[in-house]
Amino acid sequence: MTLEVQRDSEHEFVGRNERGAEVRIGRNGQAGSFSPAELLQIAAAGCSAVTAEALITRRVGEDSKFRVEVSADRREGASELDAVYVNFDVPLDGLDQAQREALAAAVDRAIERLCTVSRTLKKGIPVNETFPIA
Structure with a gap:
């Protein structure tokens, strides 16, 4: 692609x-x-949302709406992010505490195992640029 x-x-x-x-x-x-840094954060949140969607909708309803908010730490004047925070906002009214904890654990496991963006950020991969000089 x-x-x-x-x-x-x-x-x-x-x-x-x-x-x-x-x-x-x-x-x-x-x-x-x-901005490119915002896109990086959106990618992390989007990947988490896509990865967790089936788990969440199966437990809280197929037509449920949920949000994933993302923010980052960045030192003043720095050209890099120090941390990215992905926070789910899911309507859990129909679940008891044990069900909420089980869902949170299942979402965490799925993201750790399947979310390409978060896994790549945690791994820290090389980025190679080329520029035509000939």
């Missing part, structure tokens, strides 16, 4: 996949776009 990022104008880029999806990318604070 090929992904690309194309510059549209100053500080404005569009990321695309082969299925026709697009995402606006810009500098931190750029109106109407995500």
